Amino acid sequence: MKVLVSDNLGEIGIQMFQEAEGIEVDVNTGLPPEELKAIISDYDALVIRSATKVTEDLLEAATNLKVVGRAGIGLDNVDIPAATKRGVVVMNTPTGNVVTTAEHAIAMMLSLSRNIPRGTATLKQGKWEKKKLQGREIFNKTLGVVGFGKIGSIVADRARGLKMRVVIYDPFVTPEQIEKAGFESATLADLYKQADYITVHVPKLKDTLGMINQEAFAQMKDGVMLINCARGGIVNEADLYAAMKSGKVVGAALDVFETEPPENSPLFEMDNFICTPHLGASTKEAQTNVAVAVAEQIIDYLQTGTVVNAVNVPSVTGDLLEKLRPYLTLGDRMGCLMAQLICGPLKEIAIEYMGDFKGLDLSPVTTAVLQGLLTPMVKDMINSVNAPVMAKDRGIRVTETASADAEDYTNLIRVRVVTTDMSATLAGTVFGKNDPRIVKINNFRLEMIPQGHSAIIHNQDKPGAIGSIGSTLGENKINIGRMQVGQEDEGDRNIIFLRTDTPIPEDVLEKLRALPLINTVIPLEL
Numbered sequence: 001m002k003v004l005v006s007d008n009l010g011e012i013g014i015q016m017f018q019e020a021e022g023i024e025v026d027v028n029t030g031l032p033p034e035e036l037k038a039i040i041s042d043y044d045a046l047v048i049r050s051a052t053k054v055t056e057d058l059l060e061a062a063t064n065l066k067v068v069g070r071a072g073i074g075l076d077n078v079d080i081p082a083a084t085k086r087g088v089v090v091m092n093t094p095t096g097n098v099v100t101t102a103e104h105a106i107a108m109m110l111s112l113s114r115n116i117p118r119g120t121a122t123l124k125q126g127k128w129e130k131k132k133l134q135g136r137e138i139f140n141k142t143l144g145v146v147g148f149g150k151i152g153s154i155v156a157d158r159a160r161g162l163k164m165r166v167v168i169y170d171p172f173v174t175p176e177q178i179e180k181a182g183f184e185s186a187t188l189a190d191l192y193k194q195a196d197y198i199t200v201h202v203p204k205l206k207d208t209l210g211m212i213n214q215e216a217f218a219q220m221k222d223g224v225m226l227i228n229c230a231r232g233g234i235v236n237e238a239d240l241y242a243a244m245k246s247g248k249v250v251g252a253a254l255d256v257f258e259t260e261p262p263e264n265s266p267l268f269e270m271d272n273f274i275c276t277p278h279l280g281a282s283t284k285e286a287q288t289n290v291a292v293a294v295a296e297q298i299i300d301y302l303q304t305g306t307v308v309n310a311v312n313v314p315s316v317t318g319d320l321l322e323k324l325r326p327y328l329t330l331g332d333r334m335g336c337l338m339a340q341l342i343c344g345p346l347k348e349i350a351i352e353y354m355g356d357f358k359g360l361d362l363s364p365v366t367t368a369v370l371q372g373l374l375t376p377m378v379k380d381m382i383n384s385v386n387a388p389v390m391a392k393d394r395g396i397r398v399t400e401t402a403s404a405d406a407e408d409y410t411n412l413i414r415v416r417v418v419t420t421d422m423s424a425t426l427a428g429t430v431f432g433k434n435d436p437r438i439v440k441i442n443n444f445r446l447e448m449i450p451q452g453h454s455a456i457i458h459n460q461d462k463p464g465a466i467g468s469i470g471s472t473l474g475e476n477k478i479n480i481g482r483m484q485v486g487q488e489d490e491g492d493r494n495i496i497f498l499r500t501d502t503p504i505p506e507d508v509l510e511k512l513r514a515l516p517l518i519n520t521v522i523p524l525e526l
């Protein structure tokens with residue numbers, strides 16, 4: 001497995017790749033897009049920060065790529081839908097730099113309040129501007145925190161330690177949660193009205209892009225100070241400039257910009273504007289954290305398939321994976337068996353989880369069913385990342401339901417598939433800890449190990465049917481490893497399930513089909 005590190009990554013992360021078994025790592029940073037595109041097909045994994053642009057064009061050339069790992073949080077530089085379509089897992093390291101970034105926001109607030117950058121710059125120019133650079137205390141001032149996620153909540157906590165009053169606006173966090181954490185919850189309008197400082201910690205989304213604009217500034221307190229260490233573009237820079245010019249905003253600190261690096265921003269003319277070149281996450285500690293995290297995650301994924309912190313597939317840790325594994329195997333095998341039993345384009349797939357699954361999140365099992373079912377249609381284009389997207393793209397309706405009743409079993413997964421031509425149902429269970437079985441095919445009850453070369457035979461329930469199958473296979477030197485007769489739920493028909501040591505060749509299948517008591521023979525590879 002080959003890993004390419006295309007942006008600056010903490011040395012420890014590179015060492016971890018070098019020491020990992022079965023992994024080779026190349027570090028090649030600052031490559032122009034065309035050069036990166038020319039070499040990317042050699043790599044199974046790509047490690048980035050914010051500089052490398054993982055575009056659809058790059059992904060198209062990345063024919064071996066399995067995973068992109070971002071040492072950090074933001075994935076604005078990755079075309080996630082294009083990665084998902086190609087089955088490339090996209091992971092980030094969402095916690096490694098949150099403390100560092102929160103501290104940067106606090107540092108910005110203090111620097112603004114006490115004119116530290118201007119004091120440094122003017123003193124170095126030989127000026128002693130003691131009177132001009134008088135600051136203000138943050139003690140007892142109100143800090144408005146927009147976005148109470150990982151970073152916003154740390155900023156709020158640190159500000160509380162500095163004896164500020166903290167008000168929070170986050171439409172996706174309940175006021176109870178905010179109050180439980182010891183802060184005041186506010187509407188955005190109230191936050192604007194009350195805050196002496198406003199710090200923004202939201203992701204860049206359709207709704208947050210430009211949210212701090214002329215209209216927002218108009219609602220703010222005169223003399224407010226603004227900090228953005230989240231993402232460029234959340235604050236409208238032209239509107240900020242106007243608000244600073246008018247004196248509404250008396251200080252602003254940006255770590256992130258609409259365009260990075262910013263070119264000739266008019267904000268640079270303003271004495272009370274301070275800035276850093278996207279340094280929010282740039283501490284030794286944070287870079288060590290994210291380098292270790294991304295290396296661990298990618299090594300784990302390449303070596304064991306464990307998915308952690310992926311944004312385009314449910315995360316399955318090694319531990320959870322161990323618990324889910326029998327159900328994942330069962331789901332995949334049920335999908336694979338179903339694909340061999342049906343004909344016609346798929347319209348609907350209904351998956352029912354019945355009985356006791358020990359509280360496990362079963363969405364990866366649904367994905368495994370889809371993967372097994374769609375594999376024959378799209379071959380190696382499908383994997384556990386893009387299976388749900390492929391189903392959706394094909395207009396297949398996928399539903400999942402859960403119920404307590406598992407008939408005679410502890411747990412039961414039922415998959416019903418409707419195509420334009422037919423419908424079919426399978427049920428499967430896991431016996432003990434790790435023993436997947438198919439227990440029903442349409443109306444027929446059986447106990448089939450979903451593995452190996454097999455066949456399902458519909459026969460007439462008359463003496464001699466089973467004997468004639470055994471003789472035909474024996475004459476052709478095909479050993480039967482397992483044979484079972486499945487009974488129809490309500491009715492008197494049988495099916496025979498066979499597992500053979502070797503595949504049954506086409507001419508032998510024809511001989512079986514020609515036997516007088518045999519109706520159909522469906523060969524299976526599971």
Ligand SMILES: NC(=O)c1ccc[n+]([C@@H]2O[C@H](COP(=O)([O-])OP(=O)(O)OC[C@H]3O[C@@H](n4cnc5c(N)ncnc54)[C@H](O)[C@@H]3O)[C@@H](O)[C@H]2O)c1
Nearest residue numbers: 074101147148149150151170172201202203229230280281
């Ligand atoms: N400057 C840097 O170097 C740096 C480093 C790390 C993270 N970041 C950025 O910081 C931001 C916050 O990161 P995080 O890890 O705390 O993210 P997070 O996902 O943990 O938290 C974001 C919060 O924003 C809230 N939110 C979403 N839409 C909102 C809206 N319209 N109004 C108010 N709140 C809203 C969400 O409910 C969530 O609680 C992100 O933009 C991230 O990219 C920047």
Ligand SMILES: O=C(O)CC[C@@H](O)C(=O)O
Nearest residue numbers: 049050071072073074281
């Ligand atoms: O890698 C960086 O320095 C950017 C970090 C930050 O913006 C992030 O999204 O994690």
